[in-house]
Amino acid sequence: MTRTTKLLAALAATTFLVAPAMAANVPDGVTLAEDQSFTYRVLDEHSSVDPQIVEDVSGSEIVRDLFEGLLTQTADGELAPGVATEWTPNEDNTEWTFTLRDDAMWSDGTPVTAGDFVYAWQRLVDPETASPYAWFGELMSIENAGAIIAGEMEPSELGVEAVDDHTLVVHLSAPLPYFAAMTTHASTFPSPSWVIEEHGDQWTRPENLVTNGAYTLSEHVPQERSVRVKSDTYWDAENTVLETVTALVINDENQALTRFLAGELDRTEIPTGEYPRLAEEYPDTAISFPRLCTYYYNINLRENGPEALKDVNVRKALAYAIDRNVITDQILQGGQIPAYTFTPGATANFEVPSVEFGEMTQAERDEMAVQMLEEAGYGADNPLELSILYNTDEAHRELATVISQMWQQKLGVQTTLDNMEWNTFLDARGNGDFEIARAGWCGDYNEASTFLDLMDTNSGYNDSAYSNPEVDELLAEAKTMSDPSANYTAIEEIVAEDMPVLPLYHYAGVYMLNPQIQEWPVNNVEQNWYSKDLYKVAAE
Structure with a gap:
């Protein structure tokens, strides 16, 4: 008996998982356009x-x-x-x-x-x-x-x-x-x-x-x-x-909003910081809801990456000095959630672990950031110089500008901003032609591994080129566990200590619809x- 024949025989006594088909469900009495x-x-x-x-x-x-x-x-x-x-x-x-x-x-x-x-x-x-x-x-x-x-x-x-x-x-x-x-x-x-x-x-x-x-x-x-x-x-x-x-390609989010209000679009993203105003003016049109996505910065840990970024104290100093509440509450203002772990809390069966730097006040993080950067040998007499790569978009530019100002004011870091068109940006980031590069990851399926597997040494989207054998082992173990939550917590804790990426916020869907x-x-x-x-x- 072949492997397939044996399988089909076993399945003959098994109840298949069946769900109802989905299609547009138009209620009775609704008048369609x-x-x-x-x-x-x-x-x-x-x-x-x-x-x-x-x-x-x-x-x-x-x-x-x-x-x-x-x-x-x-x-x-x-x-x-x-x-x-x-x-x-x-x-x-x-x-x-x-x-x-x-x-x-x-x-x-x-x-x-x-x-x-x-x-x-x-x-x-x-x-x-x-x-x-x-x-x-x-x-x-x-x-x-x-x-x-x-x-x-x-x-x-x-x-x-x-x-x-x-x-x-x-x-x-x-x-x-x-x-x-x-x-x-x-x-x-x-x-x-x-x-x-x-x-x-x-x-x-x-x-x-x-x-x-x-x-x-x-x-x-x-x-x-x-x-x-x-x-x-x-x-x-x-x-x-x-x-x-x-689908219309519109690079400028403000132009897209103008075209939406003129009736040319049925959906567009709400420009950064505009949700509170638009929700008040258009309560039936402006919407915000949680997304299974994380916005973060990759740090290039390859051989050709900046020597300074190979020092974990430098990476942690950069992460700690970013005031995520300013980003979500004062800049984005669309229901986004500050991120101290890579995996969002919206992920099914995932409880966000308490990583150390996420439990500090921002003042405590800032103080530690200064100390860590000094320990790494950088300060007023030897300022750290870095570049942030992002794909062309006003929201990405604004966020990079704010973060670079935080680093400058708190740590004396001198930052240059580089933007590229999307496909060119993807190539540069994937090839490691960057120092720090923006990234966003939306879950390919609703389970924590869709995020944490990016931390695997051999992941196709491990653009930081991060490698930690303990993380690889924990990820491999998690795949065969009925409850891998302990492994996921351990991975998040290790990543927060190694800081190969800088998690910034977890997305919200913020649309005019x-x-x-x-x-x-x-x-x-x-x-x-x-x-x-x-x-x-x-x-x-």
Whole structure:
């Protein structure tokens, strides 16, 4: 009996996990707007619409419309069927079986099969793809993923198989009880092999792109706009209400607000510090809610990084001297939370630990910061000089300016500010061409490991190049523990002592949202929103 046959036999007596399908839920008596369009602002050009290449939040928002993975999320962040209608693990969470719906179809009329997921997942970890999210396949504990990424095994040896067109079986190298939640991430979405083989790296152009989601890509003008339109081949097209969704690239947040108030946008981020005023003037339009995200600064700990930053006293002095309450309460003013740990308190089943510097008063932190920097040999006679790299945005610039002033006034640190366009910035940060660089991390799934795994030596997004064997060991242990909370607390405490990153604040979603747009998932801290679940009501 083969491994697959044994698994299927065992599953025959197992109750599958089944959840209701999600779609736009328009209550009786609601009058819909004639114009079912949704137009929103993004700060930068997205990185890609290729599921295995996309690496940014705005790109993932587009990909979630164009492609559908095994599972999706409800407005409350609970798992819901996507292409898969049923999913279940074996007894020790090392093998997962997904049953695919038989009415899922690509936009060219080709049925979506388990083989499309096998192809996509092999493509994700294949070194030739050069996916910035290849590490996610290893993080999911898929059998042989690490060896394939390292070039030691062929992609065909990845622990995922299509038993038949509608049965996908995934073999894991370690128990992972939250594995199903990880399949809502864009990197795990299916890809059409025949289209990629025909068009190569041009397959994502609108005229070539074939998708299996609720929308197709009708237009893409780089640095300007991306337009997706409702797909008639999507299995739930009948319940998809929005016809057109447009992302407009607007670099200036104040210009975006002006265009929102002029009726050109249905959603935009509220400019820094403007939420209190706008909430009073537009109580039905200005919204703020917790996000599963952390804003922080990376410190370059590579060989080519600044010598001064290799001294933990310097790193801790910089962290301590930042008054996070000033940032959240006086500058941002949108419901953001000061961050002294990397993982947000909004994370499921995570209790924020009490790290030492987070328990001090700001005056105590400032006093210690001065002492630590002096111990490192820096002061008025030998000022520390640093640069902060950030991607072009007024809010990032303002925050970097305030932090540099804090460092100057309290520590005598002389700071220069460097800004870059988004994709250039990503390359520089990923290659270590910086001293200190801004970063934001939003959870790929709702569990503390989605944040703390960035502290692993081999993480693909460990842009500080931080390495601590004890942290690596604690992370590895956590993956097989039924309750890893003690490990997570220990990791946060170690990171607070090593200070490879400077956590600044935990995000809030602070938007101006057209009240006509209904069902925005404010209770989903991951903010995995799907245009198919939204609709626009008629104006009053």
